[in-house]
Amino acid sequence: MTSSYSTDIVIFGGGIAGLWLLNSLRNQGYNAILLETGKLGCGQTLASQGIIHGGLKYALNGALSGAANIISDMPARWRSCLSGDAEIDLRGCRVLSDHYYMWSDSGFRSKLKTFLGSKSLSGRVSAIDKKDYPDFFKAATVEGTLYKLPDFVVDTNSLLEVLFEKQREWIFKINPGSYTFERNDSGLVNAISFHDKNTHFTIEAQRFIFSAGKGNQQLIDDANLREPKSQLRPLNMVYVKAKNLPSVFVHCIGDSFSLTPKLTITSHTDANGETVWYLGGEIAESGVGKDADVQVHSAQKLLTTLFPWIDFEATQFHCFSIDRAEANVNNNYRPEDAYFIEESNVLVAWPTKLTLTPNLADNITKHLATNGIIPTNTLTEQDLRTVLEPAKLATSRWD
Numbered sequence: 373m374t375s376s377y378s379t380d381i382v383i384f385g386g387g388i389a390g391l392w393l394l395n396s397l398r399n400q401g402y403n404a405i406l407l408e409t410g411k412l413g414c415g416q417t418l419a420s421q422g423i424i425h426g427g428l429k430y431a432l433n434g435a436l437s438g439a440a441n442i443i444s445d446m447p448a449r450w451r452s453c454l455s456g457d458a459e460i461d462l463r464g465c466r467v468l469s470d471h472y473y474m475w476s477d478s479g480f481r482s483k484l485k486t487f488l489g490s491k492s493l494s495g496r497v498s499a500i501d502k503k504d505y506p507d508f509f510k511a512a513t514v515e516g517t518l519y520k521l522p523d524f525v526v527d528t529n530s531l532l533e534v535l536f537e538k539q540r541e542w543i544f545k546i547n548p549g550s551y552t553f554e555r556n557d558s559g560l561v562n563a564i565s566f567h568d569k570n571t572h573f574t575i576e577a578q579r580f581i582f583s584a585g586k587g588n589q590q591l592i593d594d595a596n597l598r599e600p601k602s603q604l605r606p607l608n609m610v611y612v613k614a615k616n617l618p619s620v621f622v623h624c625i626g627d628s629f630s631l632t633p634k635l636t637i638t639s640h641t642d643a644n645g646e647t648v649w650y651l652g653g654e655i656a657e658s659g660v661g662k663d664a665d666v667q668v669h670s671a672q673k674l675l676t677t678l679f680p681w682i683d684f685e686a687t688q689f690h691c692f693s694i695d696r697a698e699a700n701v702n703n704n705y706r707p708e709d710a711y712f713i714e715e716s717n718v719l720v721a722w723p724t725k726l727t728l729t730p731n732l733a734d735n736i737t738k739h740l741a742t743n744g745i746i747p748t749n750t751l752t753e754q755d756l757r758t759v760l761e762p763a764k765l766a767t768s769r770w771d
Contacts, residue, residue, distance in 0.1 A: 375573040377755055379403045380748055381740075382564065382577045384591055385584030386412035386543060386763055388420075388528070389723045389732060391535035393583060395460050396733040398539055401747035402740075405575075405756065406543045409587070411766035413532045416585045417726075418768050419609065419694040421638040421652050422531070423472060424450045424727045425523040442709045446727045447522045453730070454526075460730070461538075466530040468639065469621040472523035473500075475509070476625045477516045477678075497521055508620045513681040525621055525638050528726075532765055544760035553580075553595045561595055561717045566759070573759050578745050581712075581736065582720045585697040592720060600713045600720035603700035606693060608659035610651040610671040611770050614687040617647035624653070624678055632657060635674060643771040650770075659691070667691045692769055698722050712736055 381397055383390045386408030397404040427443035452458035454465060474497070500518045502510075509518050536543065550568040553561050563576040582591045582600075589602040619639040626634030636653035655674055659667040668689040675684060699711040699722045710732035712721035719739070723732040 375759065376576065377573065378576045379405055380578050380745070381405075381581060382407065382575060382579075383581045383583060384408075385582065385587060386410075387415055387417035387583070387585055388413070388531060388535070388726060388729055389583040389585075389721065390581075391532065391539070391543075392460065392729045393581060393721075393733050393736060394539050394542065395535055396737060398542065399459065400737060403748060404542065406539070406763075407546045407760075408543065408763045409546055409548045409584075411764050412536060412543070413528065414766035415587070416694065416696060417532065418528055418766055419607075419692075420528055420726050421636065421650055422468065422526045422528045422726070423523055423636070423638065424526060425472070426521065426727075442731070443725075443727055446730070447524060449730055450526075450727070451524075460535075460733075462531070462534055464530070465534045466527040468525040468527050469619075470524050471621070472521045472525060473506070473509075473622040474519040474521060474625060474633075475516050475622050475678075476519070477514065506620075508618045511681050512679075521623075527640070529765075529768060536765060540762065541757075543763045544756060545763040546760065551594075555716070559716065571759055575756075578717070578748075579740065580718045582718065583722075583732075585722075586695050588697060588720055588722070595716070595718055597715050597718060597720070599715045600718075601700040602720075602722075603698055603706075604695040605698065605706075606660045606695050607652070607656040608662060608667050608691055608693055609656050610659070610667060610689065610691045612649040612651065612671070612675070612684070612687050612689055613642060613646050613770060614684075615646050617649060617687065618682075619647065620649070626654065635678060640768070640770070642768070648770045660693075664691050690770070698724055710735060712739070714739070 380402045381404040383394055383404060383406040386406055390406050394404055394406045424447050426447045453460045453462040456463040497519050500520055505518055547568055551564050551566050554563040554565055556562040561580060563574050565574045582588050584591055586604065592600050620637055621639060622637050623633035624635040633653040635651060635655055638650045640648040640650060642648050651671060655671055659670060668691055671689060672684065699707050701707060707724050710723045710728040712719050712735060719736060721732055721736060723729045
């Protein structure tokens with residue numbers, strides 16, 4: 373005999389986007405559950421540098437793009453959540469750095485880009501007097517200019533934990549390939565059936581939300597959807613570990629025409645107490661397809677050039693590949709804002725970037741209300757605990 377359960381919303385994907393959506397929907401009274409095939413945060417979330425940014429990289433050409441305007445208010449929005457004064461209470465989430473910095477070397481184009489960016493975001497970016505430099509840059513042996521941004525950095529492990537703990541009884545692990553989507557007489561997806569080992573059951577819902585990052589495409593295929601399309605933007609990320617590395621959070625602006633910083637560094641601490649520099653920016657984009665030895669050599673050369681006053685002899689270098697998943701709209705166009713598309717009772721969603729996660733939740737909850745999807749009272753966590761296992765948190769690559 374097949375058991376049947378009913379709820380309002382089923383979310384697929386346990387990264388920050390899915391967990392934030394779960395918290396937002398349940399705070400508004402919806403019966404919502406989250407399903408994850410791996411460990412929570414194991415994809416893009418823990419591969420993120422955790423920067424809550426305000427769009428400077430999109431303003432380095434001196435003009436405020438749509439992306440910069442959309443993102444500019446996000447640091448303040450997140451800070452409200454971190455202080456417990458907004459719709460999602462993130463108190464308990466660790467902030468790794470209250471400020472982010474931008475370092476411009478002595479090259480003409482580098483100086484020009486940072487000047488234009490600071491003018492475009494006037495009032496949000498400020499040059500720092502050398503006497504007020506953080507210790508890391510006070511020790512610099514090369515000429516450069518340091519700017520302070522309104523951006524900051526959160527610990528993504530901590531962020532996952534806070535969002536998970538608030539709703540852990542509604543978060544479950546499922547096995548890949550153990551489910552099929554069911555359609556009603558009108559051809560709309562109205563249930564998901566599980567057929568794992570000796571367990572057979574069905575969960576009906578008003579709406580299903582796919583927020584699984586790279587996994588969205590598999591879900592789209594499983595549900596036989598035609599309209600939503602996903603695209604991947606690969607990166608080859610590098611991290612550097614050593615006990616004596618100083619903590620630094622900075623965009624290094626280069627002399628290329630790219631709006632992407634030459635190097636973006638965030639600092640973390642691994643399980644053994646060692647400092648980890650996590651490297652993004654152009655180094656991650658240009659490193660796609662390179663062998664690990666080649667990518668590591670590129671990173672070593674870049675760090676030595678940018679920071680000649682730091683000794684990297686005792687450091688360990690590692691790299692790994694990650695795919696950023698985004699909506700594919702208008703022939704490979706990258707959305708500027710958080711994005712979702714609905715087809716057949718399924719909403720396929722991408723936050724586009726970490727900092728826009730609250731926007732994604734806003735847009736989806738407004739859409740549900742506009743379309744008459746109202747909360748019901750049809751499910752308790754004890755019901756599903758008899759047929760599904762709880763999901764577990766992933767850990768950082770360097771742990």
